[in-house]
Amino acid sequence: MREAVIELKGVVKRFGPLLACDHLDLTLYRGEYVGLLGPNGAGKTTLVEMIEGLQKPDSGEIKIFGKTWSQASKELQGRMGISFQETRFFDKLSVEETLRLFSSLYGGGNERIEKVLGQVALKEKRKTYTVNLSGGQRQRLALGLALLNEPEVLLLDEPTTGLDPNSRRDLWEILQEIRTQGTTLILTTHYMEEAETLCDRILFMDQGKVLADGSLSELLTSMGLTEMIQFELDQPMDKTSLPLELKNLPFELEPGLKKGQVRVEKVIESLPAFLHWIEERGHILKELQSRRMTLDDLFVSMTGRGLTEDD
Amino acid sequence: MIRQLMLAQLRVMFREPGVLFWVFGFPILMSWILGIAFSGEGQKNLTLPWVGPDTYLAELSQSGQLSKEEGGWRMEVWGPAKEVLHFKAMEDSEAQTWVRRGRAQLIASFDGTQLHLQLDPKNPEANATFHLLKNGLENQTLELQIDPITTQGGRYVDFLIPGLMAMGIMNSCIWGIGWTLIEMRMKKLLRRMVATPMPKGALIFSQFLNRLVVSTIELSVLFAFAWGYFRISLVGSLLALLALIIAGNIAFAGLALLMACRTSSTTVGSGLVNLTTMPMMILSGIFFSYQNFPEWSWPYLSNLPLSLLADGMRAIIHEGAGLAQVAYPLTALTATGLLCSFLALRVFRWY
Ligand SMILES: Nc1ncnc2c1ncn2[C@@H]1O[C@H](COP(=O)(O)OP(=O)(O)O)[C@@H](O)[C@H]1O
Ligand SMILES: [Mg+2]
Numbered sequence: 001m002r003e004a005v006i007e008l009k010g011v012v013k014r015f016g017p018l019l020a021c022d023h024l025d026l027t028l029y030r031g032e033y034v035g036l037l038g039p040n041g042a043g044k045t046t047l048v049e050m051i052e053g054l055q056k057p058d059s060g061e062i063k064i065f066g067k068t069w070s071q072a073s074k075e076l077q078g079r080m081g082i083s084f085q086e087t088r089f090f091d092k093l094s095v096e097e098t099l100r101l102f103s104s105l106y107g108g109g110n111e112r113i114e115k116v117l118g119q120v121a122l123k124e125k126r127k128t129y130t131v132n133l134s135g136g137q138r139q140r141l142a143l144g145l146a147l148l149n150e151p152e153v154l155l156l157d158e159p160t161t162g163l164d165p166n167s168r169r170d171l172w173e174i175l176q177e178i179r180t181q182g183t184t185l186i187l188t189t190h191y192m193e194e195a196e197t198l199c200d201r202i203l204f205m206d207q208g209k210v211l212a213d214g215s216l217s218e219l220l221t222s223m224g225l226t227e228m229i230q231f232e233l234d235q236p237m238d239k240t241s242l243p244l245e246l247k248n249l250p251f252e253l254e255p256g257l258k259k260g261q262v263r264v265e266k267v268i269e270s271l272p273a274f275l276h277w278i279e280e281r282g283h284i285l286k287e288l289q290s291r292r293m294t295l296d297d298l299f300v301s302m303t304g305r306g307l308t309e310d311d
Numbered sequence: 312m313i314r315q316l317m318l319a320q321l322r323v324m325f326r327e328p329g330v331l332f333w334v335f336g337f338p339i340l341m342s343w344i345l346g347i348a349f350s351g352e353g354q355k356n357l358t359l360p361w362v363g364p365d366t367y368l369a370e371l372s373q374s375g376q377l378s379k380e381e382g383g384w385r386m387e388v389w390g391p392a393k394e395v396l397h398f399k400a401m402e403d404s405e406a407q408t409w410v411r412r413g414r415a416q417l418i419a420s421f422d423g424t425q426l427h428l429q430l431d432p433k434n435p436e437a438n439a440t441f442h443l444l445k446n447g448l449e450n451q452t453l454e455l456q457i458d459p460i461t462t463q464g465g466r467y468v469d470f471l472i473p474g475l476m477a478m479g480i481m482n483s484c485i486w487g488i489g490w491t492l493i494e495m496r497m498k499k500l501l502r503r504m505v506a507t508p509m510p511k512g513a514l515i516f517s518q519f520l521n522r523l524v525v526s527t528i529e530l531s532v533l534f535a536f537a538w539g540y541f542r543i544s545l546v547g548s549l550l551a552l553l554a555l556i557i558a559g560n561i562a563f564a565g566l567a568l569l570m571a572c573r574t575s576s577t578t579v580g581s582g583l584v585n586l587t588t589m590p591m592m593i594l595s596g597i598f599f600s601y602q603n604f605p606e607w608s609w610p611y612l613s614n615l616p617l618s619l620l621a622d623g624m625r626a627i628i629h630e631g632a633g634l635a636q637v638a639y640p641l642t643a644l645t646a647t648g649l650l651c652s653f654l655a656l657r658v659f660r661w662y
């Protein structure tokens with residue numbers, strides 16, 4: 001039986017008229033790597049900070065290791081590792097000194113510091129003032145602080161936002177290594193690739209609600225149709241003249257009816273029929289692409305907006 | 312291009328709340344306050360201690376230069392504006408205390424031939440008073456003799472050093488605790504630290520201890536310099552001085568907490584720092600005595616935390632005060648600090 005680590009029941013958080021978290025019910029289990037995926041303003045930070053005890057829900061209940069924040073705040077703080085969307089450190093304190101300071105705040109000594117420095121690959125920067133670190137190094141230091149107390153639950157709020165692709169990949173690697181220790185990870189991001197790479201469970205969030213919950217393949221197959229054909233014709237397309245086997249597929253056409261896309265179960269099964277029909281009608285194919293569906297496509301199909309778009 | 316550059320910068324300036332106050336309001340406010348202190352308006356009270364028999368003053372009053380008033384004599388001086396000097400007869404020891412506490416900068420006495428004026432020529436206020444007096448006595452064929460004050464306690468620098476020490480404590484706390492907290496909150500470092508099992512009190516207490524150590528060292532260095540260079544020595548009790556340093560740190564740590572209890576913006580923060588320190592630097596008798604302000608304001612001004620601290624330091628360093636004599640400032644400062652901390656921590660924004 002899987003052990004529940006974090007349980008949310010009917011959690012609501014409002015900012016004035018805005019519902020940042022809308023009656024969330026959620027159970028997260030030990031060892032899970034959970035990706036909270038959603039566009040800016042979805043409510044990810046609010047949700048994570050309520051779990052961290054930094055914000056209070058207006059109603060509903062949050063239990064971590066079976067305990068609420070009002071029951072056991074010091075214990076929970078000691079068992080969690082957190083990093084915010086953006087933290088800056090004491091400018092003129094070196095990496096190692098910063099780690100030592102926070103280690104003492106967790107009631108520990110200096111014994112874990114070497115290990116953590118190694119984990120987050122900052123051994124060479126140990127003497128560098130934090131103000132002189134690059135963005136990626138700073139995020140790794142923030143992660144290092146989160147790892148100091150050997151947390152059972154790690155909560156990272158947009159750890160790679162604003163980083164270049166290389167630094168992002170470095171961080172992913174670090175997180176993959178930690179995975180072996182049975183840590184539970186909750187990570188927020190608006191990069192679907194990040195959730196796809198790291199997380200075995202993905203929660204789609206938008207406007208304070210969880211729209212979908214499952215593994216990558218579960219989410220994709222939940223749509224039934226997992227592949228996609230995109231095309232452009234030389235003249236407007238008449239959907240009514242499609243043969244029977246294609247007629248019921250969800251064709252989406254852009255205005256002008258020349259350009260469009262269709263989700264299919266298997267490209268190799270549907271494409272020949274489609275090409276045959278084009279030839280028969282005397283159309284000319286100007287562009288053709290086929291690919292697997294991505295989380296982004298799923299998100300668009302559920303909300304009508306892309307993940308990285310701002311509304 | 313220059314036009315757009317200027318426009319952009321002006322816009323930024325005018326849209327920043329607070330900036331308008333510092334650019335326009337503050338200078339006006341300052342000139343108004345200093346105007347009260349240094350012009351005849353608002354009932355400036357220039358009272359000069361007169362030591363010895365006042366027969367000479369009586370003589371002057373015959374010629375219409377002076378008039379008798381309650382508790383002494385009054386002299387009207389016509390310069391660019393009318394100013395009034397008061398003479399009050401008193402014992403020499405009392406006159407010395409007046410000077411030490413900055414209540415007067417000049418002591419007058421008459422030895423039968425010369426009018427003796429004890430003052431510190433390095434004190435700008437004393438010089439101003441001297442010239443005023445000289446104007447008032449213009450048509451007297453009288454020799455004015457300046458006796459420079461050289462003993463500790465009466466010189467301007469004696470007035471200045473304890474005040475600067477008090478100001479050192481204030482600045483150390485306001486910047487070291489208040490500003491640091493605001494900056495930590497702005498960087499979200501505060502909430503990151505509070506998210507650890509660290510007791511919140513530990514952070515505040517560590518800051519307080521730091522300030523205590525830093526300001527004690529700072530004051531020791533300043534005092535050592537004053538001793539070496541100006542021959543200022545500690546007349547009173549070292550224990551009382553240390554107690555006052557602790558009480559001062561408590562008071563200003565409390566004020567710093569109160570100042571930093573909500574804001575996370577460093578712009579607002581620097582405004583708050585100025586708003587806390589500037590008025591006290593002027594009103595608390597650091598560079599010139601608050602007795603330049605109207606007499607009704609003295610009881611208020613003397614109870615400002617910085618005044619209590621500075622006056623207490625002066626009493627210990629120059630007048631030989633011990634713990635018993637500074638019991639009032641010690642209690643008042645400690646109480647202020649505890650009250651401010653209590654209020655601040657009730658509304659403190661940790662996240
Ligand atoms: N302190 C706050 N006051 C008012 N509105 C807030 C506050 N914090 C967040 N919000 C609003 O709540 C919504 C969710 O915010 P957030 O949880 O930060 O989203 P995300 O982290 O997914 O980008 C946003 O619309 C945001 O503007
Ligand atoms: Mg966020």
